[in-house]
Amino acid sequence: MSGTTLADGVHQVLTHVPPESTQQAVGYPSLFLLVVLGSLVPVVPTGAVVSSAAAVAFHHSSPLALLLVFVVASGAAFLGDLGLYGLGRRGVHSRNGSRWLARLRDRAAPERLAQARHRLREHGVLVLVLSRLVPAGRIPVMLACLLAEMPPRRFARGDLPACLAWAATYQLIGLLGGSLFREPWQGVAAAIGLTVLFSAAPVAWRRLRPSPADGEEQTAEGEG
Numbered sequence: 001m002s003g004t005t006l007a008d009g010v011h012q013v014l015t016h017v018p019p020e021s022t023q024q025a026v027g028y029p030s031l032f033l034l035v036v037l038g039s040l041v042p043v044v045p046t047g048a049v050v051s052s053a054a055a056v057a058f059h060h061s062s063p064l065a066l067l068l069v070f071v072v073a074s075g076a077a078f079l080g081d082l083g084l085y086g087l088g089r090r091g092v093h094s095r096n097g098s099r100w101l102a103r104l105r106d107r108a109a110p111e112r113l114a115q116a117r118h119r120l121r122e123h124g125v126l127v128l129v130l131s132r133l134v135p136a137g138r139i140p141v142m143l144a145c146l147l148a149e150m151p152p153r154r155f156a157r158g159d160l161p162a163c164l165a166w167a168a169t170y171q172l173i174g175l176l177g178g179s180l181f182r183e184p185w186q187g188v189a190a191a192i193g194l195t196v197l198f199s200a201a202p203v204a205w206r207r208l209r210p211s212p213a214d215g216e217e218q219t220a221e222g223e224g
Contacts, residue, residue, distance in 0.1 A: 027053060028068060032076045039080020040087075042107060042139055046077070047170045054174025066171065074167035077132075081142070081159050088146045101146070108140040116144040125150075125158025132166040 038044030057065035091101025131141035
């Protein structure tokens, strides 16, 4: 196969968009499963999945497409969080713990967990709403709730608005990406890029910002 033929084939794969009926029949169940999986196993970039689905839905003729993306994404995130919290509670109340609780501990840096526990004591379930909007903030806050033995109903009351706000935020990112281009696949690429930028910006800021310890050292050197 020549280079030109291969390039043409890749271009056709990228630019070929199936009919709306096919997209809806496959897309919504896939969106639900991927978001639930990403909530249970925090390695799937669920934000990018929601943004991509919103970018595609933006080009649909059905006025309900965007609403369905929002309902499916927020509902799947909520069910996934409840499932992970339930599995974590089993580990908290078990003498030997559980692999789910161990995974949560492994993914929560000690300093982030300490911050989450402090904020949970001061602000209660409000922290849950903010935790889903901050990249890598969900797991430390959920672990803090587990260690505080928060009842499932109280966790659910705080997690529901968190999932709604999370789905709305990433859907807006997808809408922005979809509105920039005429072709759905271009909107998906733009939505993924915007999602990565949105997720990476706070991490980069924390790394570039000098820590309080560095500031204290510089002050001490200046006084000396």
